[in-house]
Amino acid sequence: MREINATQITEIVRDLCIEANCHLPSDVKEAITTCRSCEPFPIAQTILDKIEENFNIADADNVPICQDTGLACVFLEIGQDVHITGNLKDAVNEGVRRGYVEGYLRKSCVKDPIDRVNTGDNTPAVLYTDIVPGDQITITVAPKGFGSENMSQIKMLKPSDGLQGVKDFILKVVEEAGPNPCPPIVVGVGLGGTFDKAAYLAKKALMRSVDERNTNPFYAQLEEEMLEKVNALGIGPQGFGGRTTALAVNIETLPTHIAGLPCAVNINCHVTRHKTVVL
Amino acid sequence: MEKKITAPLTEEQSRALRCGDNVLISGVIYTGRDAAHKRLCELLEAGKELPVDLKDAIIYYVGPAPAQPGQVIGSAGPTTSYRMDAYAPALLDIGLKGMIGKGKRSPEVVESMKKNGGVYFGAIGGCGALLAKCIKKAEVVAYEDLGAEAIRRLEVEDLPATVIIDSEGNNLYEQGRSEYLALAAEK
Numbered sequence: 342m343r344e345i346n347a348t349q350i351t352e353i354v355r356d357l358c359i360e361a362n363c364h365l366p367s368d369v370k371e372a373i374t375t376c377r378s379c380e381p382f383p384i385a386q387t388i389l390d391k392i393e394e395n396f397n398i399a400d401a402d403n404v405p406i407c408q409d410t411g412l413a414c415v416f417l418e419i420g421q422d423v424h425i426t427g428n429l430k431d432a433v434n435e436g437v438r439r440g441y442v443e444g445y446l447r448k449s450c451v452k453d454p455i456d457r458v459n460t461g462d463n464t465p466a467v468l469y470t471d472i473v474p475g476d477q478i479t480i481t482v483a484p485k486g487f488g489s490e491n492m493s494q495i496k497m498l499k500p501s502d503g504l505q506g507v508k509d510f511i512l513k514v515v516e517e518a519g520p521n522p523c524p525p526i527v528v529g530v531g532l533g534g535t536f537d538k539a540a541y542l543a544k545k546a547l548m549r550s551v552d553e554r555n556t557n558p559f560y561a562q563l564e565e566e567m568l569e570k571v572n573a574l575g576i577g578p579q580g581f582g583g584r585t586t587a588l589a590v591n592i593e594t595l596p597t598h599i600a601g602l603p604c605a606v607n608i609n610c611h612v613t614r615h616k617t618v619v620l
Numbered sequence: 621m622e623k624k625i626t627a628p629l630t631e632e633q634s635r636a637l638r639c640g641d642n643v644l645i646s647g648v649i650y651t652g653r654d655a656a657h658k659r660l661c662e663l664l665e666a667g668k669e670l671p672v673d674l675k676d677a678i679i680y681y682v683g684p685a686p687a688q689p690g691q692v693i694g695s696a697g698p699t700t701s702y703r704m705d706a707y708a709p710a711l712l713d714i715g716l717k718g719m720i721g722k723g724k725r726s727p728e729v730v731e732s733m734k735k736n737g738g739v740y741f742g743a744i745g746g747c748g749a750l751l752a753k754c755i756k757k758a759e760v761v762a763y764e765d766l767g768a769e770a771i772r773r774l775e776v777e778d779l780p781a782t783v784i785i786d787s788e789g790n791n792l793y794e795q796g797r798s799e800y801l802a803l804a805a806e807k
Contacts, residue, residue: 583796
């Protein structure tokens with residue numbers, strides 16, 4: 342049994358909040374650069390140039406890539422041979438609080454969905470925990486902006502809707518989102534499980550590198566096919582027209598009920614942020 | 621080629637802008653998003669005076685990140701505009717001329733823009749670090765309790781934006797996309 346003090350987690354979460362918000366992951370940067378070189382439409386080329394200029398400024402000046410520094414989504418994969426001393430949830434929230442206050446990040450969290458008073462420090466985190474083999478803790482912070490989150494949808498498809506139903510639904514969500522979620526977007530798809538689990542899978546799909554395909558060849562092929570189809574819509578960067586509507590379609594799946602085919606589509610903007618540390 | 625414009629914007633100037641025009645905005649603009657719009661419209665409904673003069677004004681839909689030491693303002697890109705659709709026509713009716721944001725607008729907003737000579741600009745969403753460099757001065761002028769959502773008076777210099785919807789209702793999202801699709805079909 343390995344002992345880990347919760348205060349160690351606070352430090353890491355603090356640093357990850359700042360890092361993730363100021364430095365775009367290299368896979369996303371490379372995808373934007375690749376799309377720029379394949380983009381035939383002039384206005385789209387200009388927008389992609391500006392997007393590159395923006396993440397370079399954020400890197401150089403250590404400032405947030407986007408003013409929407411998100412709700413702090415924190416994923417913990419906790420090894421079953423770890424014992425944590427102290428209160429884990431409090432430690433994570435303290436890390437978020439310190440990251441957002443000390444890192445000059447925007448506080449975008451309201452305490453109650455109806456009366457909408459800001460919590461002032463971006464807490465609480467949206468916290469997911471998973472128990473895994475081993476004696477390590479993998480900590481991922483993924484600040485999620487809501488321009489794109491608001492464009493996400495879930496549908497409880499019927500088994501008879503099948504593969505075609507899934508394809509149609511993904512395209513419908515991207516079409517309806519149009520220019521709103523700051524394209525080029527990353528499309529996270531969760532298939533199977535329950536209503537809640539499908540949405541969770543879609544979010545998890547956004548944590549995967551945009552250059553990494555599903556390990557199942559069927560879904561890897563579906564990801565590529567759907568990326569082609571999404572980019573044939575012509576929405577383009579910022580919705581001004583162009584080829585580059587999405588950088589990737591990432592699909593995650595789980596077994597599901599004989600009566601169901603839950604399908605969740607979680608949209609992320611071109612500022613697809615996540616940063617991981619293994620403790 | 622970019623057109624240079626200065627805020628506040630007269631109706632003559634705003635009506636001269638066309639969908640697809642790239643502009644560089646200088647002058648004084650105000651920030652406002654969901655919570656501030658709600659309060660402004662509640663004041664209007666109650667027949668009370670607004671804390672800012674919106675005649676010929678441009679509102680930038682933005683909730684900036686906090687300024688780091690030595691900065692005027694933190695990252696400051698546009699937020700999605702449709703959330704302000706419920707409030708925008710009332711503000712256009714009292715003289716608001718320009719809105720800077722990103723994303724689609726409702727038919728009601730477009731009708732009100734046509735009637736009042738309003739124009740809808742898009743700034744590049746997700747480029748807050750770049751756009752903040754065009755903001756030379758920022759001060760909170762109303763609703764400080766709203767934090768990032770407070771109304772700020774900004775002095776901007778050459779803030780890059782594109783006319784998405786002009787005062788005749790022409791829409792770049794529709795035009796740009798069909799132009800691209802026509803180009804793609806040729807190949």
